[in-house]
Amino acid sequence: MRAQFVMSEIGVGLRRNLTMTFAVIISVALSLALFGGSLLMREQVSRMKGFWYDKANVSIYLCNKQDAQEAGEAAAKPDGSASGSGGVATCRKGAVTDEQKKQIESELKQMTLVKSVAYESADEAYKHYQEQYGHTALASSITPDQMQESFRVKLKNPEKYKVVTSAFAGRDGIHTVDDQRKEIDDLFRILNYLNYAALGIMLIMLIVALLLIVNTVRVSAFSRRRETGIMRLVGASSFYIQVPFIMEAAVAGLIGALFACAMLVSGQYFVIDHGVGLRDKIQLIDFMGWGSVLAKLPYVLFIGLLMPSMAAFIALRKYLKV
Amino acid sequence: MIRFDSVSKSYPKQSRPALREVSLDIAKGEFVFLVGSSGSGKSTFLRLILREERASHGQVHVLGKDLAKLSNWKVPQMRRQLGTVFQDFRLLPNKTVAENVAFAQEVIGKPRGEIRKAVPQVLELVGLGGKEDRMPGELSGGEQQRVAIARAFVNRPALLIADEPTGNLDPQTSVGIMKLLDRINRTGTTVIMATHDQQIVDQMRKRVIELEQGRLVRDQSRGVYGYQH
Numbered sequence: 001m002r003a004q005f006v007m008s009e010i011g012v013g014l015r016r017n018l019t020m021t022f023a024v025i026i027s028v029a030l031s032l033a034l035f036g037g038s039l040l041m042r043e044q045v046s047r048m049k050g051f052w053y054d055k056a057n058v059s060i061y062l063c064n065k066q067d068a069q070e071a072g073e074a075a076a077k078p079d080g081s082a083s084g085s086g087g088v089a090t091c092r093k094g095a096v097t098d099e100q101k102k103q104i105e106s107e108l109k110q111m112t113l114v115k116s117v118a119y120e121s122a123d124e125a126y127k128h129y130q131e132q133y134g135h136t137a138l139a140s141s142i143t144p145d146q147m148q149e150s151f152r153v154k155l156k157n158p159e160k161y162k163v164v165t166s167a168f169a170g171r172d173g174i175h176t177v178d179d180q181r182k183e184i185d186d187l188f189r190i191l192n193y194l195n196y197a198a199l200g201i202m203l204i205m206l207i208v209a210l211l212l213i214v215n216t217v218r219v220s221a222f223s224r225r226r227e228t229g230i231m232r233l234v235g236a237s238s239f240y241i242q243v244p245f246i247m248e249a250a251v252a253g254l255i256g257a258l259f260a261c262a263m264l265v266s267g268q269y270f271v272i273d274h275g276v277g278l279r280d281k282i283q284l285i286d287f288m289g290w291g292s293v294l295a296k297l298p299y300v301l302f303i304g305l306l307m308p309s310m311a312a313f314i315a316l317r318k319y320l321k322v
Numbered sequence: 323m324i325r326f327d328s329v330s331k332s333y334p335k336q337s338r339p340a341l342r343e344v345s346l347d348i349a350k351g352e353f354v355f356l357v358g359s360s361g362s363g364k365s366t367f368l369r370l371i372l373r374e375e376r377a378s379h380g381q382v383h384v385l386g387k388d389l390a391k392l393s394n395w396k397v398p399q400m401r402r403q404l405g406t407v408f409q410d411f412r413l414l415p416n417k418t419v420a421e422n423v424a425f426a427q428e429v430i431g432k433p434r435g436e437i438r439k440a441v442p443q444v445l446e447l448v449g450l451g452g453k454e455d456r457m458p459g460e461l462s463g464g465e466q467q468r469v470a471i472a473r474a475f476v477n478r479p480a481l482l483i484a485d486e487p488t489g490n491l492d493p494q495t496s497v498g499i500m501k502l503l504d505r506i507n508r509t510g511t512t513v514i515m516a517t518h519d520q521q522i523v524d525q526m527r528k529r530v531i532e533l534e535q536g537r538l539v540r541d542q543s544r545g546v547y548g549y550q551h
Binding site for chain 1: 399
């Protein structure tokens with residue numbers, strides 16, 4: 001195989017179909033940028049999950065006097081239904097007692113799943129609430145009496161919060177077992193849908209790119225039928241005849257992949273690190289670093305090289321008689 | 323060299339077969355004219371030898387190989403021992419004379435040194451010494467056909483197939499081409515030439531094979547074009 005000969009053939013072929021080559025490069029670049037973006041988004045989501053799950057904990061809110069009162073009123077209603085009044089049945093026997101608190105705490109500490117347990121008194125809860133929402137009108141109408149005591153439980157495996165929920169929910173003295181993960185999960189579900197949408201668009205772009213490549217190969221094979229005809233007659237191997245076409249597609253795909261890489265890198269640079277500067281603006285999110293972006297680039301390049309080559313190879317079976 | 327054993331060839335969507343029960347032998351070093359009117363099966367005959375088509379029935383042996391049993395990936399190797407020349411020359415217009423000839427060696431992976439030696443040699447043989455750097459468009463028809471013959475012969479094939487090589491040339495130029503083919507034949511290369519040129523066939527007095535509606539109707543050594551007997 002004469003490398004120089006093959007290279008010059010590729011150059012000639014790519015120049016001959018310049019517009020088509022551009023179309024291939026652009027569509028490959030876009031589809032691979034979406035592919036890389038979706039890989040990165042997936043990683044970002046799992047990173048955020050780890051970050052937030054770690055921060056999130058299961059809160060066991062205990063009944064205070066007000067809860068007990070509401071529950072009692074609800075039970076006393078003639079129709080016996082507790083609906084609508086906001087009363088919680090487990091608080092009917094009054095506010096939580098010290099005994100109940102001790103019992104709950106020791107049970108929590110015995111669970112192997114539990115990493116740590118923190119007790120928050122009503123006063124502390126009031127203080128936290130004021131810190132967070134002190135400037136709102138609602139916060140000024142809240143008194144420490146209305147706040148609930150609670151246990152803040154951190155789990156070794158945050159995914160298993162349901163064990164805690166089922167163990168404590170519905171017990172006397174416990175108002176509610178609240179898990180913050182539920183809210184986070186909703187957010188992640190939305191992010192997941194966005195990810196699927198990106199993947200879907202990527203798939204469509206990829207199909208467009210492959211169809212373009214098939215068409216390019218067809219035009220290329222037609223415009224070079226004289227050469228390939230002679231090659232066939234003098235006994236060039238089918239591999240030798242096909243390689244320039246496949247390489248043409250591979251080179252176009254590689255250029256597209258390089259553009260896609262550039263898009264991903266500049267996305268990280270201009271959107272997250274500098275420019276828009278999301279990393280500084282949203283400190284709540286732990287954005288991924290350069291390592292994650294760079295780790296995706298080989299995949300992008302590999303697919304950018306492989307997919308067009310395979311498309312070309314398949315197209316050749318149809319359009320190039322060997 | 324070549325043996326046809328009751329070979330028939332029919333194409334799909336055509337009721338009449340292109341070749342019917344053709345049997346013949348062509349020995350090494352022979353010069354054979356293949357004659358017959360258009361549609362008589364000459365092209366099919368040549369395409370079967372090149373294995374561009376496969377026989378529907380019967381066996382085609384070329385260079386000692388049964389082409390029906392030759393697997394696809396071995397076909398290029400077989401074709402390297404065949405040279406082919408056409409009526410329309412089929413040169414690459416954007417390559418020089420030397421590049422056109424070298425192309426036939428480059429694409430089968432011949433080393434560069436060998437190509438550099440073989441190309442001027444074969445151009446000298448076909449009488450185009452000194453015109454290496456001309457473009458095909460600058461040459462006369464006869465010269466272009468000489469380039470095509472040089473390209474077909476540069477890999478020293480055992481068999482040269484010429485499909486109406488003088489079809490586009492005037493009689494005087496044709497004589498030059500025939501002399502060249504005769505010279506190539508004298509180096510031991512078998513030549514099969516399909517032609518309509520009565521004058522050439524009558525002058526050369528070589529073996530003549532005549533096809534008519536796909537049948538072999540005449541196989542005559544030192545024959546003439548026919549139709550008048």
